[in-house]
Amino acid sequence: MALRTILNKRDEALSKKCRPVEKFDKRLHTLLDDMKETLYHADGAGLAAPQVGILRRACVIDVGEGYIELINPEIISQSGEQTGVEGCLSCPNEWGYVTRAKNVTFRAQDRNGNFYEKSVEDLFARCVLHECDHLDGKVFTSLVTEWVDPKELEEN
Numbered sequence: 503m504a505l506r507t508i509l510n511k512r513d514e515a516l517s518k519k520c521r522p523v524e525k526f527d528k529r530l531h532t533l534l535d536d537m538k539e540t541l542y543h544a545d546g547a548g549l550a551a552p553q554v555g556i557l558r559r560a561c562v563i564d565v566g567e568g569y570i571e572l573i574n575p576e577i578i579s580q581s582g583e584q585t586g587v588e589g590c591l592s593c594p595n596e597w598g599y600v601t602r603a604k605n606v607t608f609r610a611q612d613r614n615g616n617f618y619e620k621s622v623e624d625l626f627a628r629c630v631l632h633e634c635d636h637l638d639g640k641v642f643t644s645l646v647t648e649w650v651d652p653k654e655l656e657e658n
């Protein structure tokens with residue numbers, strides 16, 4: 503495993519629509535292993551492949567409820583609403599309030615290509631939507647309704 507460089511949102515890879523993963527091979531497994539290590543090293547909640555320069559539809563998430571890998575994820579349904587502070591490993595020191603669905607059900611493939619479906623809520627749902635946005639070239643900063651001073655977060 504190896505750490506990958508996390509690109510800044512200004513990098514053009516962060517604004518590209520990613521292509522589906524078609525080969526569930528060793529190359530993909532290495533990418534996912536590296537993304538996992540990079541995620542934990544950066545102390546993040548989620549990381550999408552374009553953030554490490556790979557324009558494929560894959561992301562990894564761990565919001566403290568277990569580590570999961572989402573390959574070719576699709577949001578099946580979303581409901582409710584939550585407004586909370588969001589950040590991104592590609593946007594150092596940028597924090598802001600974003601309103602998203604509170605409940606999300608998605609379908610994705612695992613690293614071997616097997617389909618699975620999962621329903622998540624709250625922070626997990628927020629993270630799934632945030633990472634899926636990355637796969638379409640969308641960064642959370644475009645959704646911020648109110649910016650937060652990073653110093654205020656440190657005090658709380």
Ligand code: NI
Pocket residue numbers: 589590591592632633636
């Ligand atoms: Ni992000």
